[in-house]
Amino acid sequence: MLRKNRLFTPGPTPLLPAAQTAMASFAMHHRTADFRALFSRVLADMKDFIGTKNDVLVLACSGTGAMEASVSNLTSPGDKVLVLTAGKFGERWRDLAKAFGCTVEVISAPYGETFSLDEIRHKLTSDVRAVYVQSTESSTGARHDVKGIAKLVRAAGDDTLLVVDAITGLGTTHFDVDGWGIDIIIGGSQKALMIPPGLAYCAVSERAWKLMATTTSPRYYFDLRIERKAAAKGESAFTPATSLFAALAAALDYIRELGNGDLVAGREALVNNAELAAQMTRAGAQALGLKLFSPSCPAAALTAIQSPAGFDSGAIVKEFRESFGAVVANGQGEMKGKLFRIAHLGYYDYLDTIGVLAALEHVLANVTSKPAEYGLAVGAAQEVYARHLQRESASAVAQR
Ligand SMILES: *Cc1c(COP(=O)(O)O)cnc(C)c1O
Numbered sequence: 001m002l003r004k005n006r007l008f009t010p011g012p013t014p015l016l017p018a019a020q021t022a023m024a025s026f027a028m029h030h031r032t033a034d035f036r037a038l039f040s041r042v043l044a045d046m047k048d049f050i051g052t053k054n055d056v057l058v059l060a061c062s063g064t065g066a067m068e069a070s071v072s073n074l075t076s077p078g079d080k081v082l083v084l085t086a087g088k089f090g091e092r093w094r095d096l097a098k099a100f101g102c103t104v105e106v107i108s109a110p111y112g113e114t115f116s117l118d119e120i121r122h123k124l125t126s127d128v129r130a131v132y133v134q135s136t137e138s139s140t141g142a143r144h145d146v147k148g149i150a151k152l153v154r155a156a157g158d159d160t161l162l163v164v165d166a167i168t169g170l171g172t173t174h175f176d177v178d179g180w181g182i183d184i185i186i187g188g189s190q191k192a193l194m195i196p197p198g199l200a201y202c203a204v205s206e207r208a209w210k211l212m213a214t215t216t217s218p219r220y221y222f223d224l225r226i227e228r229k230a231a232a233k234g235e236s237a238f239t240p241a242t243s244l245f246a247a248l249a250a251a252l253d254y255i256r257e258l259g260n261g262d263l264v265a266g267r268e269a270l271v272n273n274a275e276l277a278a279q280m281t282r283a284g285a286q287a288l289g290l291k292l293f294s295p296s297c298p299a300a301a302l303t304a305i306q307s308p309a310g311f312d313s314g315a316i317v318k319e320f321r322e323s324f325g326a327v328v329a330n331g332q333g334e335m336k337g338k339l340f341r342i343a344h345l346g347y348y349d350y351l352d353t354i355g356v357l358a359a360l361e362h363v364l365a366n367v368t369s370k371p372a373e374y375g376l377a378v379g380a381a382q383e384v385y386a387r388h389l390q391r392e393s394a395s396a397v398a399q400r
Contacts, residue, residue, distance in 0.1 A: 003323075003324060003325035004325050005325045005327070006324075006325060006326050006327065006352070006356075007327050007343075008320075008326055008327060008328045008329075008342045008343050008352075008356055009327055009328065009329045009341070009343055010138045010168055010191070010301060010302040010329060010341060010343040010345060011063075011138070011167070011168065011188065011190045011191045011197070011343070011345065012190040012196065012197055013190060013191060013192070013194060013343060013345045013346045013347065014194065014346065014347045014348070014352075015194060015195065015196065015347070016194035016195065016247075016250065016251050016254055016346075016347050018250045018251075018253070018254055019194060019195045019247035019248070019250040019251045019254070020247070021250070022246045022247055022249065022250035023195075023196075023243040023244065023246045023247040023250075026242060026243040026246040028242060028246075029242075030235070030236070030239060030240050030242050031235070035242065035245075036233070036234030036235060037234070038245060038246070038249060039231075039234050039235065039236070039240070039245060040234040041249065042058065042245055042248050042249050042252065043056050043057075043058065043231060045249075045252040045256075045263060046058065046201055046203075046248075046252070047203070048263040048264050048267065049170070049171075049193075049252060049255065049263065049267050050170060050175075050177060050185060050187070050201075050203050051175055051176065051177050051178075051264070051267065052177040052178050052185070052203040053178055054177065054178065054203040054204055054205050054206070055203065055204050055209075055228055055231070056201060056202070056203045056204075057201065057202055057203075057204065057224060057227045057228065057231060058199055058200070058201045058236070058240070058245075058248070059199065059200045059201070059202075059222065059227065059236075060198065060199065060236070060238070060239070060240055060241040060244075061198075061199075061200050061222075062188060062190075062197055062198070062200060063165070063167040063186065063187070063188030063190075063191075063200045064092065064096075064200075065200050065222060066186045066187075066188075066200035066201065066202045066222075067092065067093065067096055067165055067186060067200075068096055068222060069202070069219070069222035069224055070130075070132075070163045070184045070186065070202065071096045071097055071099075071100050071102070071132075071217070072100055072217045072218065072219040072222055073208075073212050073215065073217070073219060073222070073223070073224045073225075074129065074130050074161055074163065074183075074184070074208060074211060074212060074215060075097070075100060075102050075129055075130060075215055075217050076214075076215045076216040076217055077100065077101030077102070077216070077217060078101060078102070078103060079102050079103065079129040079130075079215075080102070080103045080105060080127050080128050080129060081097050081102045081103070081104055081105070081128065081129055081130045081131070081132060082105045082106075082107065082120075082123060082124060082128045082130070082131045082132070083097055083104055083105070083106050083107070083131075083132045083133075084106075084107050084108075084109075084115050084120065084131065084132065084133040084134075084144070084149070085106060085107070085108045085109075086108060086109035086110070086111065086112075086113060086114060086115065086134075086137050086140065086142060086144070087111055087134070087137035087138075087139035087140040087142065087332075088137075088138075088139035088332045088333050088335075089134050089137055089138055089139055089165060089167075090108070090133070090134055090137060093132040093133070093134075093165070094106055097132065100217045101217070102129075105123055105128070107119055107120060107123055111139070111140050111293075111334070111335060112140045112141075112142060112293045112294045112295075112304070113142065113294070113296065113297070114142055114143070114144050114145065114296070114297045115144065115145075115149075117145065117148050117149070117152065120149060120152050121152050124152055124153065124156050124160070125156075126156055126157055126159065126160065128156065128160050129159070129160065129161065130160065130161040130162070130163055130183075131149070131153050131160065131161070131162050131163065132163050132165070133146070133149060133162075133163070133164055133165070134164070134165045134166075134167075134169070135164050135165065135166040135168075135169030135170075135173055135175070136166075136168045136169045136172065136173065136299035136300075136301045136302075137299075138167070138168045138299075138301065138302060138341075139331070139332045139333070139335060140293055140294050140304055140335070140339075141292070141293055141294045141298060141299050141301075141302050141303055141304030141341060142294035142297050142298070142299060142304075143173070143294075143297050143298065143299040143300070143301075144297070145297075146164055146166075146169070146173075146175065146180065146182070147176075147180055149162070150162055150180035150181055150182055151180070153181070154180075154181040158207055159211070161183040161184070161205075161207065161208055161211060162181065162182050162183050162184075163182075163183060163184045163185075163186070164182050164184070164185045164186065165186050166185050166186060166187055167186055167187055167188040167191055167200075168191050168192070168299070168301040168302065168345055169187075169299075169301065170185070170187040170191070170192060171187075171191065171192020171193065171267070171270050171271060171274065171345065171346060172192055172270075172271055172274040172275070172299065172300040172301040172344065172345055173271060173299075173300065173301070174268070174271055177203060178205075181205070181207075182203075182205070183204070183205040183207055183208040184202050184203065184204050184205070184208055185202060185203050186200065186201070186202045187200070187201050187202070188200050188201075189201075189244060189247075189248065191301075191345050191346065192270060192274070192301075192345045192346040193248065193251050193346065194251050194254070194346040194347045195244060195247040195248055195251050196244065196247070198241050198244050199241055199244050199245075199248065202224075204224060204228075209225075209228070212224065212225060213225075221238065223237075254266075255267060255269075255270055258270060270346070271300070273344075273348070273349075274300040274301060274344040274345060274346075274348075275300040276384070276385070276388055277300075277344035277348050277352075277353045278298065278299070278300040278301075278302075278303055278344045279384050279388075280353050280354075280357070280380075280381035280384045280385055281303045281342055281344065281353060281356075281357065281381065282298060282303055283380040283381055283383065283384045284357035284360065284376075284377035284378065284380050284381040285303065285305045285357075285360070285377065286380070287376045287377050287379070287380035288360065288361065288364060288376055288377050289308075290305050290306065290308065290364075291305070291306040292304065292305060292306070293305060293306050293335075293338075293339045300344060301343065301344060301345050302329075302341050302342060302343040302344060302345065303341065303342050303344070304331075304339045304340070304341045305339060305340055305341070305342070306338065306339050307337070307338055307339060307340065308364070308368055311367055311368060312337045313330055313331060313336075313337055313338060313339055313340045314330055314336070314337055315367045316328075316340050316363055316364070316367055317329070317330045317340055319363045319366055319367055320340075320359060320360075320363050323359070323362065323363065323366070324359040324362075324363075326356060326359055328340050328341060328342050328356075329341040329342075329343070342356055350385065353381065354378055354381055354382070357377040357378050357381050358377070358378050360377055361373075361374055361375070361376065361377050361378070
């Protein structure tokens with residue numbers, strides 16, 4: 001059979017066709033009134049996408065660039081910071097904070113798990129400058145309790161800031177950024193926004209801006225203060241990734257359409273879509289006897305599935321690609337060979353979700369040389385989908 005190439009990776013994710021078209025012939029100069037209009041419109045829309053009234057900045061870099069900016073702009077060498085880590089991306093926070101000379105306190109949870117709020121409460125003393133955490137740890141498929149953590153940080157006072165790497169959280173998780181008091185929340189273009197890699201974005205609170213005036217870590221390209229000044233005039237400090245802005249504008253228009261003209265409603269629909277795809281995938285995998293890697297706190301952004309005992313997940317990843325053109329992700333670092341990850345971030349629909357589960361039935365049978373019982377994963381996912389439709393129509397009736 002034909003094999004179409006499809007990404008099921010937690011970034012980069014499948015591209016929105018309208019965004020690809022928008023960027024293909026885009027050649028506007030960035031110091032023009034037309035581009036300033038586009039730039040300002042995108043920044044305003046991004047506030048709705050993130051769900052904040054705080055300033056939003058879009059930077060020309062991958063997600064890690066905005067992570068670095070949130071360390072270099074908010075800390076001075078020697079500052080005590082608290083890093084919450086339960087995977088490879090949490091470890092990135094730890095390494096970044098160390099690179100900028102912070103005194104790093106770490107709270108860690110085993111891979112596949114999340115943190116104890118009591119332990120955070122205990123370690124969150126008022127001399128902690130900032131707390132760094134992921135909302136979803138893409139290396140394990142775990143979701144962290146950002147709301148609960150934010151409550152603890154806010155109770156610690158206004159001199160302690162909360163920075164959330166929501167690079168796979170935005171567009172897959174409901175956040176109340178301003179209500180919970182998140183000081184910097186970070187996203188990346190190649191995840192739920194359905195466009196290529198190359199842009200990072202973040203929303204910055206008033207509390208963070210105020211504190212930034214006093215910090216002394218070195219920064220230049222990622223000096224958020226000069227980006228804020230430029231953004232107020234509809235520009236970026238340096239040359240923006242212009243064609244990615246065109247793609248981003250198209251993606252935001254698509255999300256607005258999902259909400260029938262309301263971008264906030266569209267964002268909620270995108271989150272619910274990921275949530276449903278994740279529920280279907282978990283049910284499908286478990287129906288095949290597979291174990292989830294993060295069963296107690298699974299994210300909607302992606303599902304991490306343990307490789308069956310005695311089988312390297314690399315063989316599963318390879319079989320997906322060779323037999324079906326489907327790119328799923330292996331485990332990272334120490335988790336390589338132990339799990340595989342299927343993403344639900346952004347542009348995935350029912351057929352993608354059912355298709356990858358149908359492929360999984362073949363892949364598993366081939367890799368383990370066990371006879372397949374076709375339809376187990378697909379059927380379980382269909383049940384989840386059907387129950388979802390029933391709930392939706394029941395709530396529509398209740399609202400009438
Ligand atoms: C993708 C991702 C990043 C950013 O990685 P880049 O390669 O720099 O874009 C950071 N954190 C999480 C949780 C991610 O999923």
